[in-house]
Amino acid sequence: MQTRFFIDTHTHTYLEEFDADRAAMVKRSVDANVAKVLLPNIDLDSIAQVNRMMDEYPDYAYGMMGLHPCSVKENYQEVLNELYRQFSLRNYYGVGEIGLDLYWDTRFFEQQKDAFRQQLQWAKELGLPVSIHTREATEQAIDMVSDLQDGRLKGVFHCFGSTVEHGKKIADLGMNIGIGGVVTYKKSNLIEVLKELGLNNAVLETDAPYLSPIPYRGKRNESAWVSVIAQFIADALEMSVDDVNHICTQNSKEVFFRSIGE
Ligand SMILES: [Zn+2]
Numbered sequence: 001m002q003t004r005f006f007i008d009t010h011t012h013t014y015l016e017e018f019d020a021d022r023a024a025m026v027k028r029s030v031d032a033n034v035a036k037v038l039l040p041n042i043d044l045d046s047i048a049q050v051n052r053m054m055d056e057y058p059d060y061a062y063g064m065m066g067l068h069p070c071s072v073k074e075n076y077q078e079v080l081n082e083l084y085r086q087f088s089l090r091n092y093y094g095v096g097e098i099g100l101d102l103y104w105d106t107r108f109f110e111q112q113k114d115a116f117r118q119q120l121q122w123a124k125e126l127g128l129p130v131s132i133h134t135r136e137a138t139e140q141a142i143d144m145v146s147d148l149q150d151g152r153l154k155g156v157f158h159c160f161g162s163t164v165e166h167g168k169k170i171a172d173l174g175m176n177i178g179i180g181g182v183v184t185y186k187k188s189n190l191i192e193v194l195k196e197l198g199l200n201n202a203v204l205e206t207d208a209p210y211l212s213p214i215p216y217r218g219k220r221n222e223s224a225w226v227s228v229i230a231q232f233i234a235d236a237l238e239m240s241v242d243d244v245n246h247i248c249t250q251n252s253k254e255v256f257f258r259s260i261g262e
Pocket of ligand 1: 012097
């Protein structure tokens with residue numbers, strides 16, 4: 001039994017980059033068999049955008065709530081309190097996007113760690129999966145998840161771009177890796193990593209509007225192209241795209257939709 005549809009497990013198509021043609025973009029993705037997308041929040045300003053897209057596309061758009069590490073500043077505790085309150089206002093399908101980023105700004109790293117820790121605790125309390133962003137801090141993020149893992153944490157290291165060793169540690173923690181457009185880039189070693197690890201812990205994502213797969217690199221990314229990513233992985237691993245999709249969609253359902261029985 002093959003899974004015909006894709007799940008884009010990490011996409012920001014609620015952003016203003018899509019305001020002019022969101023309906024057409026969603027239709028293109030549905031035509032490409034993308035049945036569901038997960039929308040990680042960024043900061044206080046994006047809450048209304050995530051909510052609006054969930055309202056406009058029920059059964060397609062599933063929001064998450066959280067504070068992106070690049071948005072952690074002096075006032076992060078106030079922001080976290082307000083974000084946490086959102087969980088009492090409506091159903092979200094994950095805590096995200098959370099994590100650690102030493103690439104863009106290192107000034108608030110201590111605050112980032114605290115925000116990450118608190119949000120991992122929310123996930124445990126609320127029984128929700130996490131969508132984790134790491135940049136130049138994968139090791140630290142794995143260590144923090146490891147410290148807090150008591151069997152209740154599940155989720156995805158989104159846009160995974162690290163080593164086999166890190167991939168194995170993530171799998172050992174019962175977590176998944178998110179594979180996006182970067183896998184198609186010539187400099188990426190991700191296919192080598194996937195050959196080693198297999199797809200047992202992999203889920204597909206676009207991270208739209210960023211990181212478009214080849215041949216669309218440099219253009220605005222969109223959820224339809226999760227199918228391009230799946231096809232690339234299938235060719236590189238000498239599998240059928242249906243098999244790649246079947247495995248990754250099962251993994252995605254297990255992580256994000258088990259609680260709603262889909
Ligand atoms: Zn993201």
